[in-house]
Amino acid sequence: MSENPGKLEYVPTTCPYCGVGCGLNLVVNDGKLVGVEPFKRTPVNEGRLCPKGATCWEHVQSPDRLTTPLIKKNGKFEEATWDEALDLVASKLKETSDKYGPRSLGFQVSCRTPNEDCYAMQKFARVAFKTNNVDNCARICHGPSVAGLSLSFGSGAATNPFEDVLNADLIFMIGSNAVEAHPLAGRRVAQAKKKGIEIIVCDPRYTPTARLADTYLRYNPSTHIALINSMMYWIIEENLHDKAFIEERVKGFDELKETVAKYANVEDITGVPTETVKEIARKYASAKNAVIIYCLGITELTTGTDNVRSLGNLSMLTGNIGRPGVGVNPLRGQNNVQGACDMGAYPNVYSGYQKCEVDDIRHKMEQLWSVTDLPEWYGASLTEQIDQCGDPIKSMYILGLNPVVTYPNSNHVMKSLEKLDFLVVQDIFFTETCQYADVILPGTCFAEKDGTFTSGERRVNRIRKAVDGPGESMEDWRVFVKLAEKLNLPGFEFETAEDVWNDLRRVTPSMAGLNYERLNRPESLHWPCPTEEHPGTPILHIGKFSSADGKGTLFGIEYRPPAEVADAEYPFTLMTGRLLFHYHSRSQTGRAKILHQEVPESYVQINNEDAKKLNIANGEKIKLSSRRGEVETLARVTDEVAPGVLMMTMHFGTGAVNLLTNDVRDPMSKMPELKHCAVKVEKLTEA
Ligand SMILES: Nc1nc2c(c(=O)[nH]1)N[C@H]1C(S)=C(S)[C@@H](COP(=O)(O)OP(=O)(O)OC[C@H]3O[C@@H](n4cnc5c(=O)[nH]c(N)nc54)[C@H](O)[C@@H]3O)O[C@H]1N2
Ligand SMILES: Nc1nc2c(c(=O)[nH]1)N[C@H]1C(S)=C(S)[C@@H](COP(=O)(O)OP(=O)(O)OC[C@H]3O[C@@H](n4cnc5c(=O)[nH]c(N)nc54)[C@H](O)[C@@H]3O)O[C@H]1N2
Numbered sequence: 075m076s077e078n079p080g081k082l083e084y085v086p087t088t089c090p091y092c093g094v095g096c097g098l099n100l101v102v103n104d105g106k107l108v109g110v111e112p113f114k115r116t117p118v119n120e121g122r123l124c125p126k127g128a129t130c131w132e133h134v135q136s137p138d139r140l141t142t143p144l145i146k147k148n149g150k151f152e153e154a155t156w157d158e159a160l161d162l163v164a165s166k167l168k169e170t171s172d173k174y175g176p177r178s179l180g181f182q183v184s185c186r187t188p189n190e191d192c193y194a195m196q197k198f199a200r201v202a203f204k205t206n207n208v209d210n211c212a213r214i215c216h217g218p219s220v221a222g223l224s225l226s227f228g229s230g231a232a233t234n235p236f237e238d239v240l241n242a243d244l245i246f247m248i249g250s251n252a253v254e255a256h257p258l259a260g261r262r263v264a265q266a267k268k269k270g271i272e273i274i275v276c277d278p279r280y281t282p283t284a285r286l287a288d289t290y291l292r293y294n295p296s297t298h299i300a301l302i303n304s305m306m307y308w309i310i311e312e313n314l315h316d317k318a319f320i321e322e323r324v325k326g327f328d329e330l331k332e333t334v335a336k337y338a339n340v341e342d343i344t345g346v347p348t349e350t351v352k353e354i355a356r357k358y359a360s361a362k363n364a365v366i367i368y369c370l371g372i373t374e375l376t377t378g379t380d381n382v383r384s385l386g387n388l389s390m391l392t393g394n395i396g397r398p399g400v401g402v403n404p405l406r407g408q409n410n411v412q413g414a415c416d417m418g419a420y421p422n423v424y425s426g427y428q429k430c431e432v433d434d435i436r437h438k439m440e441q442l443w444s445v446t447d448l449p450e451w452y453g454a455s456l457t458e459q460i461d462q463c464g465d466p467i468k469s470m471y472i473l474g475l476n477p478v479v480t481y482p483n484s485n486h487v488m489k490s491l492e493k494l495d496f497l498v499v500q501d502i503f504f505t506e507t508c509q510y511a512d513v514i515l516p517g518t519c520f521a522e523k524d525g526t527f528t529s530g531e532r533r534v535n536r537i538r539k540a541v542d543g544p545g546e547s548m549e550d551w552r553v554f555v556k557l558a559e560k561l562n563l564p565g566f567e568f569e570t571a572e573d574v575w576n577d578l579r580r581v582t583p584s585m586a587g588l589n590y591e592r593l594n595r596p597e598s599l600h601w602p603c604p605t606e607e608h609p610g611t612p613i614l615h616i617g618k619f620s621s622a623d624g625k626g627t628l629f630g631i632e633y634r635p636p637a638e639v640a641d642a643e644y645p646f647t648l649m650t651g652r653l654l655f656h657y658h659s660r661s662q663t664g665r666a667k668i669l670h671q672e673v674p675e676s677y678v679q680i681n682n683e684d685a686k687k688l689n690i691a692n693g694e695k696i697k698l699s700s701r702r703g704e705v706e707t708l709a710r711v712t713d714e715v716a717p718g719v720l721m722m723t724m725h726f727g728t729g730a731v732n733l734l735t736n737d738v739r740d741p742m743s744k745m746p747e748l749k750h751c752a753v754k755v756e757k758l759t760e761a
């Protein structure tokens with residue numbers, strides 16, 4: 075019984091799910107969470123939450139939480155003390171590094187954990203083992219945005235805040251289903267519609283977001299470059315490009331013009347009639363202020379970086395960048411995917427995108443961290459590390475990621491993890507990946523620790539401890555402090571999350587001005603923010619681009635098809651994605667009762683005509699197979715996908731879509747082709 079049944083405490087914090095970064099209050103009674111209410115003073119969500127945010131407290135108190143370190147002995151996990159577990163982890167990692175060198179270790183950093191955890195982990199990897207084999211799951215999410223927008227504009231981040239769409243005259247959305255995946259950013263689009271702002275949605279699938287559109291454009295999956303090149307061809311042809319902006323602020327126009335000259339008519343590739351392309355091109359180019367919103371339909375392909383650069387081209391060609399109401403905005407996925415990248419959990423940069431290969435920067439970091447010989451080489455990316463399991467990677471450390479369900483080609487992932495000598499998994503639940511671990515460490519979750527999440531609009535939001543973690547669980551950053559103690563490393567004398575953050579500020583000029591006191595305000599601040607007097611930077615590229623010469627770059631980009639296209643043996647194109655009620659591998663949303671009840675099982679969307687041809691009824695169990703694996707799942711018959719196209723969500727460990735997906739990578743950003751592969755469909759039972 076509660077000692078204080080009537081006394082409720084409200085702890086303001088940030089939602090742990092998507093990159094919108096909604097503010098909410100955790101409601102606490104007698105040391106236990108009893109609910110959530112939206113935090114009305116946060117400008118991001120103005121007192122509203124989506125179904126995931128509203129239930130985000132439920133999993134925290136699940137009896138399934140990891141409560142103590144576990145060590146695998148003779149194939150079985152046994153409870154251990156922190157001292158035993160950390161001694162084992164420290165000694166195994168050290169042994170691997172001494173015997174095989176810095177490329178024999180792999181560090182995989184979460185985008186779910188706060189900045190402080192991400193910063194501590196990458197610092198630990200670099201300081202302890204002189205390795206740059208550090209990466210985070212942006213690699214399989216918005217890695218192409220970081221790469222592509224950096225090449226186009228000089229900075230890999232979203233250019234304008236979410237609410238700024240209300241200053242636009244036209245919103246061009248492509249490969250984003252914001253209504254389900256970023257509901258409170260989707261709300262801004264719905265508000266814009268009410269205001270009379272025109273909305274164009276391009277997606278191969280008719281989504282809940284497409285329902286908001288004034289113009290919905292269906293195109294063939296993965297043909298964006300052809301579509302956008304064609305739009306640019308007609309913009310130039312009809313003299314709608316912004317000559318003054320191009321002259322003053324960008325380079326590469328001639329190359330772009332020459333390339334797009336080949337794309338007047340792209341109906342054969344995209345399935346979109348030329349007149350329709352012309353019409354949307356005219357609309358986008360003649361709007362006074364037009365903003366582009368995009369997401370994984372653009373990035374999760376082997377052409378991901380080129381797709382992103384194509385959108386950069388489109389915005390600069392028409393001068394739609396660098397002021398309110400315009401811009402190019404990737405909706406960043408995870409609660410802290412922006413932050414994990416900003417913290418330097420990346421194989422070639424320290425925090426604030428300071429490049430490891432630049433001697434001056436590396437020497438500065440050596441000085442600030444009191445170490446020598448930091449590596450300058452480009453480390454292995456997330457899925458490259460999976461390919462390298464066994465050789466040269468012998469030991470791996472995974473923080474808050476579930477690769478067995480979420481990385482492409484699950485059979486390959488499972489086989490690879492088996493080749494490791496030693497695997498540490500630090501999570502809050504026993505996931506599908508934990509099975510492959512030698513040591514499992516219990517972290518505390520967002521409700522049990524202080525820190526910061528950086529949202530998709532570069533806003534650094536505070537999270538605050540509301541309750542104690544279960545059992546022996548420990549803040550993730552503190553685990554690295556303890557490991558550093560075991561290895562006698564300098565620079566980990568942190569007692570609080572704020573100490574970790576202040577160490578980050580000390581080494582990161584673009585975030586030096588963001589002290590906790592300033593971040594405590596509900597509206598917080600957007601980086602870059604170099605000094606404590608600086609007001610933060612909600613809109614990038616005003617007046618000049620962030621590149622070294624201040625100019626934006628237009629690129630001539632040719633269309634390439636995806637790596638694996640449908641053929642006689644595997645005649646369907648499989649797309650993958652999300653639905654409103656679940657989050658990734660469901661370790662959290664699967665433990666919120668209402669969310670689980672909404673959609674308890676894996677399914678695939680299949681077009682009516684295809685279902686009829688194959689004699690498949692709605693709700694029937696069917697088998698999908700690709701060159702990499704097979705799954706059984708339920709058919710959902712619909713006209714939301716075109717004939718020949720299937721769509722499956724990524725949320726289910728049973729009937730897992732990644733048994734089918736292709737692990738081939740975009741050469742520039744190393745993004746695997748999670749959103750396009752060829753499959754066949756088989757009926758399981760004769761009707
Ligand atoms: N409910 C919920 N919300 C989430 C998440 C979640 O798991 N659940 N995850 C978060 C994360 S990490 C991210 S990155 C975002 C992702 O957010 P989104 O990218 O918006 O979500 P997806 O459903 O993965 O993909 C978006 C759309 O891309 C389309 N698409 C467009 N063009 C193409 C194409 O050429 N090929 C293919 N194959 N598809 C195309 C698909 O039809 C789909 O509707 O969502 C975040 N929010
Ligand atoms: N086919 C296909 N595959 C995809 C995608 C797709 O669209 N299609 N999308 C991709 C994208 S965009 C992404 S971002 C990835 C996501 O891939 P993952 O990040 O691997 O997915 P999650 O299920 O969110 O895994 C996060 C883990 O962190 C744990 N966790 C949460 N909070 C904490 C914490 O505070 N501390 C610790 N230690 N652990 C914590 C959770 O329990 C969970 O096990 O999936 C990718 N995979």
Ligand code: SF4
Binds near residue numbers: 090093096126127128
């Ligand atoms: S929109 Fe995203 S951040 Fe906001 S409540 Fe929903 S899941 Fe959480």
Ligand SMILES: [Mo]
Binds near residue numbers: 215216408411
């Ligand atoms: Mo993501």
